[in-house]
Amino acid sequence: MAETATTLPPAQRAPRLDMKTLLTRHGAWIALALLILVNLAITPNFATWQTLNVNLTQVCTIVIVGVGMTLVIATGGIDLSVGALMAIAGALAPLIFLGKLFPLPHPAVGIALAFTVPVLVTAALGWFNGWLVTRLRIQPIIATLVLFIAGRGIAQVFTNGNLQVFNLPSFQFIGLGRIAGIPFQAVLMVAIVAAAAWMLRRTVFGRQILAIGGNERAARLAGIPVTSVKQRVYLISGLLSGIAGLIVIARNSAADANLVGLGMELDAIAAVAVGGTLLTGGRATVLGTLVGALIIQLVRYTLLANGVPDAAALVAKAVIIVLAVWLQRQSHR
Amino acid sequence: MAPLLTMHGIDKRFAGIPALRAAELVVEKGEVHALIGQNGAGKSTMIKILTGYYRKDAGEILFDGKPVEFSSPQEAQKAGISTIYQEINLVPYRSVTENICLGREKRRFGLLDWPAMHGEARALLARFNIAIDVRRPLMAYPTAVQQMVAIARAIGFDAKLVIMDEPTSSLDEREVQVLFDVIRQLKAAGVSVIFVSHKLDELYAVCDRVTIMRDGRTVQVAPMTSLSRLDLVTSMLGRELTQVLQAPHAADPSDADARTPVLQVRNLAAGRKVRDVSFEVRSGEIVGLAGLLGAGRTESVRAVYGADRPDSGTIAFAGRENAIAAPSDAIRAGMGFCSEDRKLEGIIPDMSVRENLTLALMPDLSRRGIVDETRSREIVDRFIKRLGIRCAGPEQRIRELSGGNQQKVLLARWLCMNPRLLILDEPTRGIDVGAKAEILSLIRELAGQGLGVLMISSELEEVVEAASRIFVLRDGHTAAELKGDAVTEQNVMAAMAHGNESLRETVHG
Numbered sequence: 001m002a003e004t005a006t007t008l009p010p011a012q013r014a015p016r017l018d019m020k021t022l023l024t025r026h027g028a029w030i031a032l033a034l035l036i037l038v039n040l041a042i043t044p045n046f047a048t049w050q051t052l053n054v055n056l057t058q059v060c061t062i063v064i065v066g067v068g069m070t071l072v073i074a075t076g077g078i079d080l081s082v083g084a085l086m087a088i089a090g091a092l093a094p095l096i097f098l099g100k101l102f103p104l105p106h107p108a109v110g111i112a113l114a115f116t117v118p119v120l121v122t123a124a125l126g127w128f129n130g131w132l133v134t135r136l137r138i139q140p141i142i143a144t145l146v147l148f149i150a151g152r153g154i155a156q157v158f159t160n161g162n163l164q165v166f167n168l169p170s171f172q173f174i175g176l177g178r179i180a181g182i183p184f185q186a187v188l189m190v191a192i193v194a195a196a197a198w199m200l201r202r203t204v205f206g207r208q209i210l211a212i213g214g215n216e217r218a219a220r221l222a223g224i225p226v227t228s229v230k231q232r233v234y235l236i237s238g239l240l241s242g243i244a245g246l247i248v249i250a251r252n253s254a255a256d257a258n259l260v261g262l263g264m265e266l267d268a269i270a271a272v273a274v275g276g277t278l279l280t281g282g283r284a285t286v287l288g289t290l291v292g293a294l295i296i297q298l299v300r301y302t303l304l305a306n307g308v309p310d311a312a313a314l315v316a317k318a319v320i321i322v323l324a325v326w327l328q329r330q331s332h333r
Numbered sequence: 334m335a336p337l338l339t340m341h342g343i344d345k346r347f348a349g350i351p352a353l354r355a356a357e358l359v360v361e362k363g364e365v366h367a368l369i370g371q372n373g374a375g376k377s378t379m380i381k382i383l384t385g386y387y388r389k390d391a392g393e394i395l396f397d398g399k400p401v402e403f404s405s406p407q408e409a410q411k412a413g414i415s416t417i418y419q420e421i422n423l424v425p426y427r428s429v430t431e432n433i434c435l436g437r438e439k440r441r442f443g444l445l446d447w448p449a450m451h452g453e454a455r456a457l458l459a460r461f462n463i464a465i466d467v468r469r470p471l472m473a474y475p476t477a478v479q480q481m482v483a484i485a486r487a488i489g490f491d492a493k494l495v496i497m498d499e500p501t502s503s504l505d506e507r508e509v510q511v512l513f514d515v516i517r518q519l520k521a522a523g524v525s526v527i528f529v530s531h532k533l534d535e536l537y538a539v540c541d542r543v544t545i546m547r548d549g550r551t552v553q554v555a556p557m558t559s560l561s562r563l564d565l566v567t568s569m570l571g572r573e574l575t576q577v578l579q580a581p582h583a584a585d586p587s588d589a590d591a592r593t594p595v596l597q598v599r600n601l602a603a604g605r606k607v608r609d610v611s612f613e614v615r616s617g618e619i620v621g622l623a624g625l626l627g628a629g630r631t632e633s634v635r636a637v638y639g640a641d642r643p644d645s646g647t648i649a650f651a652g653r654e655n656a657i658a659a660p661s662d663a664i665r666a667g668m669g670f671c672s673e674d675r676k677l678e679g680i681i682p683d684m685s686v687r688e689n690l691t692l693a694l695m696p697d698l699s700r701r702g703i704v705d706e707t708r709s710r711e712i713v714d715r716f717i718k719r720l721g722i723r724c725a726g727p728e729q730r731i732r733e734l735s736g737g738n739q740q741k742v743l744l745a746r747w748l749c750m751n752p753r754l755l756i757l758d759e760p761t762r763g764i765d766v767g768a769k770a771e772i773l774s775l776i777r778e779l780a781g782q783g784l785g786v787l788m789i790s791s792e793l794e795e796v797v798e799a800a801s802r803i804f805v806l807r808d809g810h811t812a813a814e815l816k817g818d819a820v821t822e823q824n825v826m827a828a829m830a831h832g833n834e835s836l837r838e839t840v841h842g
Binding site for chain 2: 202203204205207208210211214215217218219220221222223224225278282283
């Protein structure tokens with residue numbers, strides 16, 4: 001599958017820019033390939049099943065949240081509340097399956113509700129973000145700041161600020177389980193990426209998202225239901241954040257409202273930016289977000305595996321983001 | 334005396350496709366030089382090479398006697414070449430003064446000297462007979478004033494050469510006259526002007542010589558007075574166009590009277606600009622909506638289309654009254670609307686021709702939300718052929734197309750829906766004569782097939798040519814309805830001008 005929907009070489013670009021075009025259009029893929037090659041050469045035990053699984057599990061939640069973020073950014077918006085929504089989902093699920101919220105007729109019911117209710121709640125909160133953006137016409141960065149600030153507080157109120165520890169394999173399958181040796185969360189991630197990439201390219205909804213991001217006024221005049229599309233996009237972002245929150249607590253066997261999803265909004269935005277989605281909207285690639293998240297993760301892994309401290313890895317991450325956004329600007333001139 | 338500017342043997346290719354082939358342009362000192370040609374003839378490329386926006390592949394440029402090759406518009410500006418673009422490139426949130434003085438601020442003791450800058454801004458605008466509060470943000474003023482500010486800014490740079498790329502497209506007639514006075518002042522001061530415009534009247538009114546371009550070549554250079562209009566158009570297009578321009582009205586008015594109206598608007602009021610507007614459109618009829626800038630034409634049709642909310646009045650479309658609350662309702666009922674601002678409200682620049690063309694049709698093109706790409710391709714190919722859209726292919730990004738071809742894509746966006754009524758707000762703005770004629774004859778052909786067309790155009794000639802009935806708006810009221818033989822430029826102008834005291838208000842209000 002091609003990275004972006006456009007296939008034709010634009011008539012206005014001179015041949016001497018071909019190298020540049022290649023870099024700007026496929027830069028993320030090239031960087032990922034280079035990183036893998038470098039690691040194969042220098043990092044001990046890189047080409048092992050274990051390394052793959054470690055990296056996949058680490059990148060998984062960022063990608064899942066990043067997919068929702070990609071869609072939001074594609075409409076020209078942004079969602080800062082994703083980390084806080086993860087915390088809410090993470091706080092709600094144990095309350096449900098531990099029976100603290102209401103008595104459970106059967107443990108299986110608890111598990112089922114623990115998967116569905118938190119995700120529905122975060123989806124509803126995502127819809128609320130969309131409502132603020134479309135009905136009250138608040139700028140997305142401010143509108144989602146509301147839940148960014150309040151969301152974690154809500155999660156802490158649910159749990160009285162306590163750490164909830166649990167051991168429930170059937171619930172924790174989402175974070176610890178494996179299918180044919182591959183972590184279930186990675187399978188889930190791939191499925192979500194594939195579904196979103198297909199949706200963006202092939203469906204009316206996907207086309208509407210890109211049209212709104214590309215030119216909202218024109219989209220409205222062409223009969224696109226701008227309000228409802230935006231609300232749905234924020235809802236999806238909330239829903240995916242909820243799923244990511246469940247994965248995190250399942251992996252940790254504990255839910256800490258202070259820590260679940262902390263800083264996730266920035267990681268997700270970084271993955272989207274590095275992946276080649278235009279931050280002003282109108283051009284988006286879900287696959288790119290996956291690649292972007294993998295690049296950030298791999299750089300960090302490379303440095304850690306070769307004895308560079310985490311603090312330095314953060315600087316490397318920043319450099320990558322700057323580089324990626326700079327390349328994007330180049331392609332836009 | 335050596336010419337101020339000589340561009341000789343300029344070649345330019347984009348991705349291997351030649352855009353300019355040994356093009357020439359010579360501008361004398363203190364001359365107003367017209368540069369004309371169809372869209373895609375190479376005018377813009379020529380100007381962009383001169384101002385350092387593009388790099389030329391071959392040829393030489395002499396400016397003020399010295400060979401030059403600017404690497405950026407800023408460099409060109411420093412050398413004395415100021416450019417005014419068709420689209421206004423200013424900062425809407427900043428004050429008029431800041432916009433005029435941006436990049437050459439006056440300083441005193443290291444601080445900005447505001448009184449001096451305000452004074453300069455006022456003095457520059459005074460040349461255009463504009464007295465406004467220069468401290469207010471630019472966006473507080475209407476487009477025409479903004480355009481004047483852009484021109485004032487360009488002149489403020491003490492340019493030796495001012496390039497004006499369709500500077501009149503957002504000005505009304507009186508403001509155009511003021512602009513012409515300024516151009517004459519510039520000329521008297523020894524400043525040269527390159528004037529790009531599609532309006533022949535303007536060329537004859539103000540230009541000394543003309544360079545005509547076609548297919549990337551300079552085909553003719555001549556004094557304006559030695560060329561007739563017909564020569565000019567023929568030379569520009571390379572073919573006889575008079576026939577197309579003077580085709581008879583498609584619909585016989587008496588015939589149209591018998592048909593039921595597809596759209597009937599009575600006593601419409603919306604916002605400050607539309608107070609009491611009534612008009613109707615029958616199927617198979619082209620109806621013109623005429624009026625001065627600010628008379629409420631655009632605002633009226635936007636209310637009809639559901640883009641803005643009307644305050645009162647009835648809008649009956651296809652037999653239902655006031656059933657349209659949003660553009661999507663209008664589209665479902667069979668209406669299409671091409672906005673006057675193609676860039677801001679028409680195209681989705683990053684999307685392909687195909688995606689832009691099928692934007693409104695998409696819901697019909699899909700099954701369970703999945704777009705039927707095969708059918709979409711068929712439809713797009715058909716309309717590209719039928720409307721003669723010149724593009725590298727349906728997947729080319731629309732922003733890379735010329736204005737005329739973008740407009741055709743937007744027309745096709747609605748035509749593929751088989752609408753009953755098409756509203757066209759300034760359908761030929763910023764489009765060359767050739768594409769203009771093509772679009773007008775297409776509109777006529779469609780009306781012949783039963784489509785109702787409501788057309789707004791500031792070019793009287795065009796409305797009178799195309800429409801079989803014209804409603805004239807003045808100050809938000811319907812001032813007159815003209816039909817049949819009464820549809821003449823004189824009558825329309827009389828209706829627009831009736832009650833002259835309101836003129837100033839509409840221009841500056």
